[in-house]
């Protein structure tokens with residue numbers, strides 16, 4: 001059973017993260033209306049990739065742009081990724097653990113297996129973070145927008161653990177990225193609607209944080225998913 005992520009976000013930033021949840025999730029604040037509960041398309045599965053951390057960093061909170069006890073913050077465009085975890089009938093799933101990991105502003109994963117030796121690692125980036133969904137299924141992260149690397153368009157890896165539901169592993173993408181059109185892993189999702197569900201528009205959110213962008217990624221867990229994928 002995954003353990004609860006330690007929340008060590010400073011009070012002002014915790015408030016920002018909570019505000020981000022409210023900003024992005026008003027429409028589903030109490031779950032979806034009954035009429036809309038017919039069947040949400042489950043979020044498409046994606047490969048885990050080679051860089052899920054073998055050893056978690058000391059700080060695994062939901063602000064990846066700042067490491068507890070370290071000065072400064074990560075290089076790159078600050079983004080807030082907010083969303084909710086739902087069942088296919090639209091019911092929110094509280095108590096789910098949402099994990100993300102992605103490359104730093106230089107395109108390097110904080111993983112021993114990333115041999116990007118020509119790209120210096122950003123020591124201000126946490127590399128991995130976790131959040132628990134609240135009673136409305138909501139989660140929020142503050143991080144940076146990862147750049148493209150190799151053949152990959154920018155993406156954030158997600159793993160979602162929910163009690164009694166098999167784990168979902170997937171990746172989230174950024175709308176408007178030219179490389180989305182030819183990213184082989186993204187297009188491994190053949191169903192256009194399912195693929196579109198992984199691509200998130202980001203927009204300025206000055207009331208949340210000056211200069212930051214915010215995107216909303218809804219995750220729908222299929223009850224029949226098999227674990228381990």
Ligand SMILES: [Fe+2]
Pocket residue numbers: 049152155157
């Ligand atoms: Fe990746």
